Amino acid sequence: KRLLEAMAEAKKGAAPEWAQFPQDLISVQCLSKEYKYLNDENVRREMGQEVRAKFLEEAAKSGMFDMEGGAVLIKGGTTAMANLYDTDVEIAPFRQESFFQYLFGICEPDCYGVIFLGTKESVLFLPVLDEATFRWNGPPHTVDHYKTKYGLSAACSVETLCEKMAERKVKTVYTLKGVNTDSGLSTALEVDIASLVKSQKSSHTFQQDDKSLHPVLAECRVIKTPKEIDYMRACCRVSSQAHTFVMRHIKPGMSELQLESMFKAFCGVYGGARHMAYTCICASGPHGAILHYGHAGRPNDRITKYGDLLVLDMGGEFHGYCTDITSSYPINGKFTKDQASVHKAVQAAQQAVFDNLKPGTNWQEMHRLAEKTILKHLLEMEILKDATVEELMKVDMAAVFMPHGLGHFIGLDTHDVGGYPVSGPKRDMALGVRWLRTQRVLKAGMVLTVEPGLYFNEMWIKQMLAKDEAKAKFVNQDVLKRFINMGGVRLEDDVVITETGYENMTILPKTIGEYESIVGKYTPKCSPCE
Numbered sequence: 207k208r209l210l211e212a213m214a215e216a217k218k219g220a221a222p223e224w225a226q227f228p229q230d231l232i233s234v235q236c237l238s239k240e241y242k243y244l245n246d247e248n249v250r251r252e253m254g255q256e257v258r259a260k261f262l263e264e265a266a267k268s269g270m271f272d273m274e275g276g277a278v279l280i281k282g283g284t285t286a287m288a289n290l291y292d293t294d295v296e297i298a299p300f301r302q303e304s305f306f307q308y309l310f311g312i313c314e315p316d317c318y319g320v321i322f323l324g325t326k327e328s329v330l331f332l333p334v335l336d337e338a339t340f341r342w343n344g345p346p347h348t349v350d351h352y353k354t355k356y357g358l359s360a361a362c363s364v365e366t367l368c369e370k371m372a373e374r375k376v377k378t379v380y381t382l383k384g385v386n387t388d389s390g391l392s393t394a395l396e397v398d399i400a401s402l403v404k405s406q407k408s409s410h411t412f413q414q415d416d417k418s419l420h421p422v423l424a425e426c427r428v429i430k431t432p433k434e435i436d437y438m439r440a441c442c443r444v445s446s447q448a449h450t451f452v453m454r455h456i457k458p459g460m461s462e463l464q465l466e467s468m469f470k471a472f473c474g475v476y477g478g479a480r481h482m483a484y485t486c487i488c489a490s491g492p493h494g495a496i497l498h499y500g501h502a503g504r505p506n507d508r509i510t511k512y513g514d515l516l517v518l519d520m521g522g523e524f525h526g527y528c529t530d531i532t533s534s535y536p537i538n539g540k541f542t543k544d545q546a547s548v549h550k551a552v553q554a555a556q557q558a559v560f561d562n563l564k565p566g567t568n569w570q571e572m573h574r575l576a577e578k579t580i581l582k583h584l585l586e587m588e589i590l591k592d593a594t595v596e597e598l599m600k601v602d603m604a605a606v607f608m609p610h611g612l613g614h615f616i617g618l619d620t621h622d623v624g625g626y627p628v629s630g631p632k633r634d635m636a637l638g639v640r641w642l643r644t645q646r647v648l649k650a651g652m653v654l655t656v657e658p659g660l661y662f663n664e665m666w667i668k669q670m671l672a673k674d675e676a677k678a679k680f681v682n683q684d685v686l687k688r689f690i691n692m693g694g695v696r697l698e699d700d701v702v703i704t705e706t707g708y709e710n711m712t713i714l715p716k717t718i719g720e721y722e723s724i725v726g727k728y729t730p731k732c733s734p735c736e
Contacts, residue, residue: 384420494693661694
């Protein structure tokens with residue numbers, strides 16, 4: 207309630223909401239409203255209960271489950287997944303498997319979760335720990351701890367799993383197995399019921415169904431519940447605040463890694479984030495043309511220079527829920543004429559998409575709309591010549607300058623599941639739209655990124671033009687030379703589709719004037735403790 211009141215008050219202010227965001231890292235004794243909300247056990251417990259109720263409803267509707275004698279069994283992430291190669295040192299704080307996180311919300315490893323469809327009970331099965339574990343990790347939590355914190359029906363030892371299913375006369379166990387249509391990878395934590403029964407020396411037998419659960423559960427994750435949307439709105443607010451924090455403190459001569467570090471610090475202090483949603487992309491100058499810069503081979507290690515155009519693609523993760531936000535602006539806070547032209551092109555493309563977002567909109571058509579808008583601006587900038595937008599679309603010219611899809615689902619994974627369900631649509635393999643992580647018609651409750659971009663990746667441009675004279679003849683090489691070392695611009699916001707349109711959950715400057723009013727404009731002022 208306090209967070210919603212603060213957000214409502216900020217919208218009433220004379221200054222834009224992003225201009226009111228904190229400029230300082232608060233002391234450790236201060237907790238922001240956002241921190242309190244995102245880490246409130248009551249909030250997360252109620253969200254988990256709402257998610258499980260939705261799943262039970264959708265399972266019944268599907269007709270694919272025995273709602274009397276069936277049980278859903280999912281295995282959580284394991285301790286081994288977090289270990290650093292052949293050592294027992296955790297490479298990072300444990301991150302739960304997303305489907306398990308969705309249904310049970312448990313942030314601990316080596317657990318199983320069962321939903322008994324007949325009784326609607328949700329039961330956590332905990333690993334058996336040895337005494338050495340207690341020495342390092344402290345005493346185990348009580349059963350009441352798990353029931354209270356996560357809103358579960360019960361918590362038991364994993365050794366009793368088969369026994370508990372037999373007590374409830376379970377006939378069919380539904381396990382998770384499927385392919386993530388975004389990545390093409392299969393679920394990593396599949397359970398074999400026969401092996402489980404054998405390991406527990408149980409005399410009971412259960413039929414296993416590993417085909418029904420994945421499509422239903424993936425589709426549940428596509429359409430967020432009201433409480434999930436509330437939670438993601440707060441996640442986006444903190445990540446937006448972190449972006450503006452970087453904007454205010456940024457100076458030429460900083461390393462890209464320092465920009466990443468500022469963002470991470472803010473998300474931790476103001477939102478309690480232990481993880482980022484993905485590897486931060488802090489690209490400066492020509493690096494801005496590298497779509498997923500920041501990887502191990504190019505680890506955000508360049509020293510920025512006065513006049514560099516930045517592409518800062520960074521998103522915090524809060525108890526599993528991801529954000530994915532990109533801002534682009536010159537590090538010195540003043541756009542050149544050419545930088546402004548590129549930024550305006552991308553902003554116009556994003557706004558054109560926003561103007562058409564509502565239930566029933568075809569996402570593939572939105573990608574094409576963004577392409578057309580960018581091509582129009584490239585003609586105005588005289589980078590392209592001797593053609594109409596329609597002629598350029600026929601030769602897929604937009605793919606030369608925006609070599610990625612318009613956006614993707616986001617939730618418990620940055621590139622969330624459900625993009626290409628079995629029920630369709632199938633992926634259109636035409637150049638440009640083939641890169642879309644979904645081509646679905648939009649529905650209320652979907653959460654997506656909207657991220658058009660315009661890049662000057664010299665190697666990619668040369669490759670594309672060398673392959674196709676039909677493209678090359680439309681490029682004004684003399685003008686292109688002015689832009690080739692600029693890098694690029696990407697603007698990425700996280701939106702939720704509503705019953706009547708959309709809500710942009712990202713709160714950042716949009717126009718060139720707004721960016722120039724905040725970049726490098728840090729004014730020391732301590733944030734009040736709430």
